[in-house]
Amino acid sequence: MTKMLASVNGGDEAEIALAGGADIVDLKDPAAGALGAVAIDVIRQTMGTVAGRKPVSAVAGDLPMEPDTIRAKVEEIAATGVDYVKIGFFPSADAVACAEALASLAARTRLIGVLFADLQPDLGLLAVLARHGFHGAMLDTAKKDGRRLLDHLPPDQLHGFVDECRELGLKVGLAGSLEAPDIPRLLPMLPDFLGFRGALCDQSQREGAIELEAVRQIRELIPDERPAGTASSVDYRLLAARGYSPGAVDPSLGTDKIFVRDFVLPVQIGAYSFEHGHTQKVRFDVVADVLRVTHAPEDMRHVFSYDIIMDGIRTIVARGHVQLSEALAEQVAALVLEDPRVMQVRVRVEKLELGPGGVGVEIERKRASEQAHSARHHGIAPADSLFYGGGQKGSSS
Numbered sequence: 001m002t003k004m005l006a007s008v009n010g011g012d013e014a015e016i017a018l019a020g021g022a023d024i025v026d027l028k029d030p031a032a033g034a035l036g037a038v039a040i041d042v043i044r045q046t047m048g049t050v051a052g053r054k055p056v057s058a059v060a061g062d063l064p065m066e067p068d069t070i071r072a073k074v075e076e077i078a079a080t081g082v083d084y085v086k087i088g089f090f091p092s093a094d095a096v097a098c099a100e101a102l103a104s105l106a107a108r109t110r111l112i113g114v115l116f117a118d119l120q121p122d123l124g125l126l127a128v129l130a131r132h133g134f135h136g137a138m139l140d141t142a143k144k145d146g147r148r149l150l151d152h153l154p155p156d157q158l159h160g161f162v163d164e165c166r167e168l169g170l171k172v173g174l175a176g177s178l179e180a181p182d183i184p185r186l187l188p189m190l191p192d193f194l195g196f197r198g199a200l201c202d203q204s205q206r207e208g209a210i211e212l213e214a215v216r217q218i219r220e221l222i223p224d225e226r227p228a229g230t231a232s233s234v235d236y237r238l239l240a241a242r243g244y245s246p247g248a249v250d251p252s253l254g255t256d257k258i259f260v261r262d263f264v265l266p267v268q269i270g271a272y273s274f275e276h277g278h279t280q281k282v283r284f285d286v287v288a289d290v291l292r293v294t295h296a297p298e299d300m301r302h303v304f305s306y307d308i309i310m311d312g313i314r315t316i317v318a319r320g321h322v323q324l325s326e327a328l329a330e331q332v333a334a335l336v337l338e339d340p341r342v343m344q345v346r347v348r349v350e351k352l353e354l355g356p357g358g359v360g361v362e363i364e365r366k367r368a369s370e371q372a373h374s375a376r377h378h379g380i381a382p383a384d385s386l387f388y389g390g391g392q393k394g395s396s397s
């Protein structure tokens, strides 16, 4: 289950984070940079306040990449007894040496290496962190200028980061000015935690105070447990990630059409030899008939995010050359129909550089009737994902 990490500046904010449902209390001074460290006595005081109710992490600060400097700071923080120490790895020729210098500490304190999506992170460092016993790694953003994690790296690269951490046995977190609409886009990648500060503050001003209602709203978008008595075969992470609220769906609510129109991407596609080795502009039009879950949609829990459709198309396209427009359309349709609330989908794939106008294919695919009945009346359906999380990953033809 993906956990919610809330960055706080001390004990008072830690109480707000706990009251709002945060899973990890992360000590950080937002006024001192992306990984601003709080004072040691603030760590100790906050540990006393939290009193073991939830794990506490603390960041080491925006330190120069000097092995001795970093080791001394991490040792000082580790001595407070925090559960995790987060260390920023800024681009540097000495990054590997810094990881090596922390190896002996990693044996007794859970270390999280933080890479920065907006600083061209060297993902080769992940294997080094794993080799030296780090507990986990995360992607954050160094510049808190309002641009979000997904503004710096596309979904398929974030998915690749999560997958690589998993393969290396590292716990993995994602952060970086994340906002509510980012959550259903990131949850399907199955990170171990998502980190927040700005979204927990009034007007998303990360240097302001965190607010209980803002913490609660983020919490409600990250399922922290399966509803009691529900079938364990349903992965509510994925359902919730797509705005699906477990429990019976009122079939009288009917469906809405969620669409992505004129979505043009450079795509490696085509059966002719002249179409290989380069991309061509392809336009995607998708219309999904989605079961409504409420008369009054209020937040991301109640909607099927069109971002999911665009992220999925980007992920499919990023996997490499596709021979046929028909195959590409089928993959997109299968991805959209993964969501149990989608009853049918129409997908149009159009090459824009081959003909006088466009050439391509339009398909319409429906959910199997028994599944459709179940989703309409019982709101539960297998959520094996071809593209995210469980199940076999989809493959482009």
Ligand SMILES: O=C[C@H](O)COP(=O)(O)O
Pocket (backbone or CB within 6 Å): 005, 007, 026, 028, 140, 141, 144, 175, 176, 177, 178, 195, 196, 197, 198, 199, 206
């Ligand atoms: O680790 C979590 C970070 O503190 C997130 O902070 P942010 O949401 O302001 O980027």
